[in-house]
Amino acid sequence: MQPLGPEDGAGRRDPAPSRIEYRLNRLWLTPAVRVAVRLGLPVLAVAGLLALWLGDADRRSDLFDRYLDLRREIEERPEFLVSALAVDGASPEVAQAIREMMPVNLPISSFHLDLDALRAVVADLDAVASAEVRVRPGGILQVRVTERVPAAILQRAGRLDLVDRGGHRVATLTERAARADLPVIAGDGAETAVDEALALAAAAGPVQDRLRGFVRVGERRWDVVFDRDQRILLPEDGAVAALERAVALDLAADLLARDVAVVDLRMAGRPTLRLTADALEEYRQIKGLSTEVSGQ
Amino acid sequence: MTDLYHSQRSMRALRRAALQRGVVAVLDIGSSKIACLVLRFEGPDVGAANAPLAGQSSFRVIGAATTRSRGVRFGEIEAMGETERAIRTAVQGAQKMAGLRVDHVIACFSGARPRSYGLAGEVALGEGPVSERDIARVLAACDLPDFGPGREVLHAQPVNFALDHRSGLGDPRGQIGNRLAVDMHLLTVETAAVEHLLHAVRRCDLDLAGLASSAYAAGLASLVEDEQELGAACIDMGGGATGLSIFLKKHMIYADAVRMGGDHVTADIARGLQVSAATAERIKTFYGGVVATGMDDREMVEIGADTGDWDKDRRKVSRAELIGIMRPRVEEILEEVRARLEAAGFESLPGQQVVLTGGASLIPGLDGLAARILGQQVRLGRPMRVQGLPQAATGAGFAAAVGLALFAAHPQDECWDFEMPAERYPARSLRRAVKWFRENW
Numbered sequence: 001m002q003p004l005g006p007e008d009g010a011g012r013r014d015p016a017p018s019r020i021e022y023r024l025n026r027l028w029l030t031p032a033v034r035v036a037v038r039l040g041l042p043v044l045a046v047a048g049l050l051a052l053w054l055g056d057a058d059r060r061s062d063l064f065d066r067y068l069d070l071r072r073e074i075e076e077r078p079e080f081l082v083s084a085l086a087v088d089g090a091s092p093e094v095a096q097a098i099r100e101m102m103p104v105n106l107p108i109s110s111f112h113l114d115l116d117a118l119r120a121v122v123a124d125l126d127a128v129a130s131a132e133v134r135v136r137p138g139g140i141l142q143v144r145v146t147e148r149v150p151a152a153i154l155q156r157a158g159r160l161d162l163v164d165r166g167g168h169r170v171a172t173l174t175e176r177a178a179r180a181d182l183p184v185i186a187g188d189g190a191e192t193a194v195d196e197a198l199a200l201a202a203a204a205g206p207v208q209d210r211l212r213g214f215v216r217v218g219e220r221r222w223d224v225v226f227d228r229d230q231r232i233l234l235p236e237d238g239a240v241a242a243l244e245r246a247v248a249l250d251l252a253a254d255l256l257a258r259d260v261a262v263v264d265l266r267m268a269g270r271p272t273l274r275l276t277a278d279a280l281e282e283y284r285q286i287k288g289l290s291t292e293v294s295g296q
Numbered sequence: 297m298t299d300l301y302h303s304q305r306s307m308r309a310l311r312r313a314a315l316q317r318g319v320v321a322v323l324d325i326g327s328s329k330i331a332c333l334v335l336r337f338e339g340p341d342v343g344a345a346n347a348p349l350a351g352q353s354s355f356r357v358i359g360a361a362t363t364r365s366r367g368v369r370f371g372e373i374e375a376m377g378e379t380e381r382a383i384r385t386a387v388q389g390a391q392k393m394a395g396l397r398v399d400h401v402i403a404c405f406s407g408a409r410p411r412s413y414g415l416a417g418e419v420a421l422g423e424g425p426v427s428e429r430d431i432a433r434v435l436a437a438c439d440l441p442d443f444g445p446g447r448e449v450l451h452a453q454p455v456n457f458a459l460d461h462r463s464g465l466g467d468p469r470g471q472i473g474n475r476l477a478v479d480m481h482l483l484t485v486e487t488a489a490v491e492h493l494l495h496a497v498r499r500c501d502l503d504l505a506g507l508a509s510s511a512y513a514a515g516l517a518s519l520v521e522d523e524q525e526l527g528a529a530c531i532d533m534g535g536g537a538t539g540l541s542i543f544l545k546k547h548m549i550y551a552d553a554v555r556m557g558g559d560h561v562t563a564d565i566a567r568g569l570q571v572s573a574a575t576a577e578r579i580k581t582f583y584g585g586v587v588a589t590g591m592d593d594r595e596m597v598e599i600g601a602d603t604g605d606w607d608k609d610r611r612k613v614s615r616a617e618l619i620g621i622m623r624p625r626v627e628e629i630l631e632e633v634r635a636r637l638e639a640a641g642f643e644s645l646p647g648q649q650v651v652l653t654g655g656a657s658l659i660p661g662l663d664g665l666a667a668r669i670l671g672q673q674v675r676l677g678r679p680m681r682v683q684g685l686p687q688a689a690t691g692a693g694f695a696a697a698v699g700l701a702l703f704a705a706h707p708q709d710e711c712w713d714f715e716m717p718a719e720r721y722p723a724r725s726l727r728r729a730v731k732w733f734r735e736n737w
Contacts, residue, residue, distance in 0.1 A: 014381065015363075015385060016363075016381035016382060016384055016385040017381075017384050017385065017388050019384075022384045022387075022388055022500070022501075023501065025388055025391070025392075026391070026397045026501065029391055029395070029396055029397035030397055031396075
């Protein structure tokens with residue numbers, strides 16, 4: 001039987017690609033076109049759709065509002081809430097001051113806390129040497145403070161300030177007797193040499209009861225001031241040794257109990273005494289140097 | 297010749313550009329099939345002369361496609377549109393396999409009545425060693441034979457240089473002598489066939505980067521190195537034409553084509569057994585042969601038909617009958633080849649090796665028949681193995697395609713590779729004028 005349909009001959013499809021098909025095929029095999037279609041077209045389409053959708057101002061603001069809502073929702077979750085403040089390592093007064101100064105209103109979300117700024121605020125306090133601020137699990141804002149230790153009393157412009165060993169101000173002192181254990185220092189640049197002043201104070205132990213304080217002179221050396229306006233002028237170098245010598249002299253010869261205004265130890269080889277006016281007169285009479293007889 | 301010289305030079309430049317890009321396609325336009333291979337050139341030794349194994353390691357076949365040829369008869373394009381479609385099919389298939397697009401193709405064809413000429417030229421040399429310019433001069437000094445109108449030069453290869461009394465030089469550059477002579481092999485083909493091919497390739501949006509005779513390409517692929525050196529003939533038995541090329545000292549010295557091939561055998565079977573061409577082709581490939589034995593008388597071959605007549609559709613012939621139809625035609629082809637070889641003086645070559653290749657050489661028993669006609673040294677040749685070639689494309693039918701790939705990797709020096717001295721004159725005279733001006737003003 002002969003086949004009925006036009007299966008062979010004119011009806012059969014030409015296996016050869018048509019000219020258009022062939023050209024498109026070649027175009028598709030061009031690397032640049034391939035990349036453009038595979039990568040560029042999807043990117044372009046997505047970007048175009050997005051731009052079209054965001055072209056409407058209402059939609060844009062709506063999207064932004066939703067974003068803000070979501071953000072607020074997350075921030076306000078109880079897991080992130082900080083509700084208490086704990087201060088460690090501070091004396092009650094300092095702790096109170098820190099609590100009052102803290103520029104936050106608790107409770108607050110931990111997202112809104114700027115711990116570095118808080119730490120700076122706390123560290124700005126004179127009484128605080130260093131501070132550490134962190135949020136502890138359980139919603140507690142933990143402030144750990146290392147306080148400055150007052151080492152001396154600085155007298156300046158009629159005021160008494162407590163200073164630590166580095167010379168940094170710690171607090172204001174209302175009266176000297178409140179911290180009778182600390183030496184008083186004064187003079188320009190006294191706060192830069194607190195350590196030396198403390199060493200001098202230790203060396204002046206035996207004459208402690210008469211000691212008034214230490215005065216920094218010319219920002220380079222110390223005067224030791226006793227009551228009755230007596231002074232010991234100490235040299236720049238070896239001040240402690242000089243003071244020890246003076247104290248030993250006092251213990252041996254009651255130097256300070258005598259009518260001496262100034263003991264000048266500035267030159268190690270040549271200690272000098274300055275007598276008060278009365279004592280000088282007496283001395284001259286004794287020596288028979290005076291031209292007039294006192295009391296006559 | 298200058299017109300062709302320029303077109304061949306531009307093709308050479310295109311080929312160089314394609315090698316630079318690393319991808320080139322070769323297209324074997326045959327009468328029974330069109331094969332396209334896409335080659336990728338890799339490695340630093342692109343086109344290097346001293347690459348191992350005849351250079352085929354420097355490229356790799358990354359795409360191969362074959363399609364039935366349409367519109368080609370006797371190795372020439374007969375129906376432009378049909379051929380163009382077939383080329384498109386093959387190129388697209390190869391591109392798909394390679395995964396990239398090719399822009400440059402090197403094509404070969406077997407028909408167009410090739411004719412060989414031996415040319416000789418001689419020049420006196422000036423001072424110093426032989427330079428490239430001297431070679432160009434001696435090539436230009438060859439007296440061109442009158443090959444008639446409508447023919448064009450396809451290959452023009454210098455095959456031998458002689459310096460004074462020393463002959464057989466492959467490369468005389470850098471040597472010293474008084475007289476340089478050259479022997480050149482010139483192959484001309486019909487212009488119309490070349491133009492049709494150019495047109496068809498251009499219609500497929502491809503640039504033709506080279507053109508070769510398929511007899512030459514098949515010889516490159518299927519002759520081994522010592523056969524090429526000592527002298528051998530390669531007979532490329534295609535569908536519509538049988539090409540033959542003679543090689544000596546690794547140069548092609550003669551090429552010709554017989555306008556008969558496997559399609560004629562098929563046509564004989566179709567007429568003799570009164571079957572369609574497709575059936576005849578099937579019978580030929582399955583049961584064909586050229587040497588009948590007693591066994592073949594008893595082996596019956598069904599030759600179907602779909603006429604509806606039971607007696608006609610159930611016919612059988614013995615295989616001996618089939619061989620009886622095929623053998624005279626094959627003998628005729630081989631006789632014709634022998635006549636061409638005799639005309640070329642093949643007997644006087646040191647080697648007498650004959651290599652049969654091409655699709656029609658797959659007929660069983662052909663080597664025995666060919667040994668009777670062409671001499672004792674006959675073997676069946678298969679193309680050289682190249683990297684990446686699919687198994688289906690390693691048969692004898694792909695000798696021309698593979699040879700073309702080797703040709704692309706290792707182009708032979710042709711006369712248009714050298715600067716023609718005539719071209720240098722304008723530049724030189726201009727330079728001389730400038731020099732004169734500079735000296736006198």
